Every structure is written in C-alpha cells, then in structure tokens.
Amino acid sequence: MASPSQRDSTTTLLSPTPPSYRRRSSLRLLLTILAFSATLTLALLLCVFSFSSLIPSFARRSHSTLHRPTVILISSDGFRYGYQFKCPMPNIHRLISNGTEAVPGLIPVFPTLTFPNHYSIVTGLYPESHGIINNFFIDPVTGDAFTKRRHEARWWLGEPLWEIVSNQGFNAAAYFWAGSEVSKGSWHCPAEFCPKYDSSVPFEKRVDDVLSYFDLPIDEIPVFVALYFEEPDSKGHDFGPDHPEITKAVARIDSMLGRLIAGLERRGIFEDVTIILVGDHGMVGTCDQRIIFLDDLSPWIEIPEKWVQSYGPLLAIQPPVNISAAEVVAAMNQGLSSGKVDNGQHLSVYLKEDLPERLHYSSSYRIPPIVGLVDEGYKLVPKRPMSNICGGDHGYDNALLSMRSIFVAHGPQFERGRKVPPFENIQIYNLVTSILGLRGAPNNGSYTFPASILLSDT
Numbered sequence: 001m002a003s004p005s006q007r008d009s010t011t012t013l014l015s016p017t018p019p020s021y022r023r024r025s026s027l028r029l030l031l032t033i034l035a036f037s038a039t040l041t042l043a044l045l046l047c048v049f050s051f052s053s054l055i056p057s058f059a060r061r062s063h064s065t066l067h068r069p070t071v072i073l074i075s076s077d078g079f080r081y082g083y084q085f086k087c088p089m090p091n092i093h094r095l096i097s098n099g100t101e102a103v104p105g106l107i108p109v110f111p112t113l114t115f116p117n118h119y120s121i122v123t124g125l126y127p128e129s130h131g132i133i134n135n136f137f138i139d140p141v142t143g144d145a146f147t148k149r150r151h152e153a154r155w156w157l158g159e160p161l162w163e164i165v166s167n168q169g170f171n172a173a174a175y176f177w178a179g180s181e182v183s184k185g186s187w188h189c190p191a192e193f194c195p196k197y198d199s200s201v202p203f204e205k206r207v208d209d210v211l212s213y214f215d216l217p218i219d220e221i222p223v224f225v226a227l228y229f230e231e232p233d234s235k236g237h238d239f240g241p242d243h244p245e246i247t248k249a250v251a252r253i254d255s256m257l258g259r260l261i262a263g264l265e266r267r268g269i270f271e272d273v274t275i276i277l278v279g280d281h282g283m284v285g286t287c288d289q290r291i292i293f294l295d296d297l298s299p300w301i302e303i304p305e306k307w308v309q310s311y312g313p314l315l316a317i318q319p320p321v322n323i324s325a326a327e328v329v330a331a332m333n334q335g336l337s338s339g340k341v342d343n344g345q346h347l348s349v350y351l352k353e354d355l356p357e358r359l360h361y362s363s364s365y366r367i368p369p370i371v372g373l374v375d376e377g378y379k380l381v382p383k384r385p386m387s388n389i390c391g392g393d394h395g396y397d398n399a400l401l402s403m404r405s406i407f408v409a410h411g412p413q414f415e416r417g418r419k420v421p422p423f424e425n426i427q428i429y430n431l432v433t434s435i436l437g438l439r440g441a442p443n444n445g446s447y448t449f450p451a452s453i454l455l456s457d458t
C-alpha cells in the first residue's frame with residue numbers, strides 16, 4: 001500500500017507528455033517515449049511495492065512498537081516437507097515468498113521423534129547431549145522412567161531458549177513446547193507466559209493468547225515466544241501422509257498462521273516480528289504389510305518385553321547386566337540375516353557405539369546398549385497377530401527425505417524469497433540467539449551458521 005505522499009509523487013512522474021512534444025512527434029519518438037514510460041512505470045511500481053512491503057498494513061499503536069528483536073517460533077508437529085504443496089495455503093506461502101525457506105526442508109535429529117526433536121530445536125543439542133533420547137526411556141542408573149509428563153530438571157539438560165532469554169532479563173513465553181514446564185535457571189514456567197500442557201486448548205485460543213502478549217506494556221512483551229500445534233502429526237499417524245485428512249489438517253495450520261499474521265498486522269508489528277515456522281519431523285506411510293515381528297527371532301534369541309524400551313521405528317533394548325549386549329546383537333543379526341524372518345533384512349541392530357556417527361546417538365548413558373533401525377515405512381512389533389497397523393509413523397533414520405520437516409523464516413533479518421539448503425534443526429538455537437542479540441549456551445550448532453542465513457546489514 002502506497003502512502004499518500006508516494007502516490008502523489010508517482011502521479012507527478014507519470015503525468016502526460018507536454019502538448020508541444022505530441023504535435024511534433026515521429027513514430028520512432030513515440031515508441032521511444034512509450035518504451036521509456038513503461039520502463040519508468042515498472043521501476044516505480046517495483047520501488048513502490050518494495051517500499052510499501054516494509055510498511056505495516058495498519059497504523060502502528062505507539063505503545064506497542066517493539067523496542068527489541070522479537071521471535072515467534074512455531075512448531076507444527078509432523079509437518080512433513082512437501083505438505084505445503086497439498087492445497088492452496090496462502091499464509092504459509094506468504095511467509096515463504098517474503099521470507100527464507102530451507103529447500104528441501106529441515107533435517108530432524110535422530111531419533112526423528114517428537115520430544116527429542118522439539119528439545120533439540122530449543123537447545124541446539126543432539127539428544128545424546130540434551131538427555132531426552134526418546135519419548136520414553138528408563139534411566140539405567142536410577143531405574144526411573146522418563147515420560148512426556150516428567151518435568152523434573154534432572155531429565156532436561158542444556159539451556160533452552162526461554163531460559164537464555166529469562167536469564168538475560170527479558171520475558172519469554174512457551175506455549176506447550178516440550179520441556180517448557182521445567183524450571184531452569186531463572187525460568188520457572190510463569191503462569192502468564194507458560195500454560196500447562198492441555199491438548200484440548202483450541203488452536204485459535206493458543207494464537208489469540210500469543211497475540212495478547214503483544215498488548216502488554218512494551219517492556220513486558222516477551223522477546224521470544226514458542227508456540228506448539230499437535231497437527232498434522234496426529235492425523236498423519238491415523239491416516240498416513242497422503243490422506244485427504246492430512247490436507248485438511250495442514251490447511252488448518254495455515255489458517256492459524258493467517259490468524260496470527262492478521263493479529264500482528266492489526267497491532268502494526270507484523271513486519272517487525274520474526275516468525276519462524278518449523279516442524280519436528282516428517283511422516284511416512286506404514287501400510288503394505290511392512291511389519292517385522294521381534295518374536296520371529298525366538299529360534300535364535302528370546303527378547304523378553306521387559307528388555308525393550310521402544311519398538312519400531314526405533315528399537316531400544318536394555319538387557320540385564322548379566323547378559324552380554326554384544327552376544328544379543330550377534331544372535332539377533334544371525335536370525336535377521338537367515339532369510340527365515342519376514343522382512344528381517346529391513347531391521348539393522350547395533351551396539352550403540354557402532355551406530356553410524358552421523359546419527360550422534362551413542363554418548364549418553366541413557367541410550368540403551370542395543371539400538372535397532374528399521375527401514376523406511378517398516379514397523380517392528382512384539383509378535384503376531386498385529387492388526388490395524390495401516391497409517392503413518394516417524395522415528396526413522398534422519399537421512400530420509402520423508403523425515404524432513406519445514407523451515408520458513410520471515411522477519412527483518414531474513415531475505416525475501418531466499419532458498420537455503422537443508423540444515424539440521426540444532427542450528428536454530430544459534431539462529432534465534434543471534435536474532436535476539438543474546439548470548440546462548442554452548443551447543444552442537446555452528447556459530448557461523450546465523451551469518452550464512454541472516455541479512456548482514458540489519
């Protein structure tokens with residue numbers, strides 16, 4: 001939208017040619033003038049468009065003008081890279097076309113599960129370093145079980161972004177993000193900025209609550225906001241990634257982004273706030289009888305269920321201390337390679353120290369000694385019969401394209417329309433602290449990464 005002064009100057013510059021010129025013009029002169037005018041018009045339009053896009057659509061409210069860089073980090077759980085092309089999604093594509101996007105997608109950490117990845121995004125650490133090595137696991141020292149409802153600080157290592165912000169004297173908000181209810185440093189999950197997890201809270205209310213933070217007195221507005229949506233992961237598990245229900249779920253996320261953008265525009269701060277849209281992992285279909293039954297290995301070795309902390313896609317086995325893990329792995333691989341186990345060739349079992357280094361999944365004492373990876377789209381279950389397994393899943397090797405999620409960033413420090421190569425989500429931590437101008441904790445991300453993606457002159 002052009003301001004009145006811009007429109008006036010544009011009108012002046014595009015005013016008709018003087019009559020004396022018209023009387024004496026030859027065809028060549030006329031064509032020259034037309035060509036010049038067209039070029040000038042185009043240049044002006046581009047200029048006006050470029051300039052006007054920096055101007056908020058609505059007048060700013062003086063008390064809401066932001067004093068500091070502000071980041072809203074949004075996670076759409078299970079948003080597989082490519083979902084954004086399923087149907088018209090005007091709001092996501094508005095952020096993409098006016099912001100910076102990773103193509104093709106954001107690389108999750110291994111295992112490609114919800115809690116390990118959400119906590120990697122906000123700590124910059126691989127799961128072996130931040131300690132949330134699975135959605136469920138048992139501490140081998142204490143015998144205590146970690147579940148998604150455990151909020152004691154001893155489970156959650158590292159310094160998440162909300163703690164960094166809080167420790168440096170600013171407000172932060174975390175709306176349902178994994179780990180946000182854990183007290184760390186000066187962060188104690190304040191009631192006004194950190195609601196207790198409740199999946200029944202409508203997405204609309206989550207967005208409206210986040211928007212309400214921007215109505216606070218200027219010095220109380222959180223400079224960092226983390227916001228979480230459970231979809232389209234839930235529908236992905238139920239129906240697989242190619243079902244129309246996924247399209248509906250993603251369209252709903254798009255409409256939530258539209259609601260957020262409109263609210264920021266009403267407050268005159270949309271162009272000032274940095275919005276980073278990510279997901280924690282992708283999704284792949286698990287139909288077509290691609291099942292491995294652990295019980296099929298019983299001729300070689302019996303694996304009691306109490307040894308198993310998780311089945312596929314990530315198999316985690318903790319045998320008793322008097323059983324050699326190496327012998328268990330050898331017996332399992334003997335069975336799997338015998339050709340007598342259905343789909344056995346699609347399960348690879350390792351001692352954790354022998355896992356590929358690129359997975360960064362060995363150095364934590366919490367990782368059980370035996371780890372199995374199943375191939376893309378396969379499932380590992382305890383025994384036959386198994387019914388109703390058709391749907392979708394994640395947790396596979398993070399090198400798979402199907403496990404990738406989305407990264408779109410829109411804000412003053414992100415170039416418009418830029419595409420960057422895929423990167424691991426542990427890089428987001430340094431990116432956010434760099435935007436905020438705050439000092440982060442040591443982490444697994446690269447300190448040169450932010451400079452490679454952010455505009456240098458802002």
Ligand SMILES: [Zn+2]
Binds near residue numbers: 114
């Ligand atoms: Zn997830």
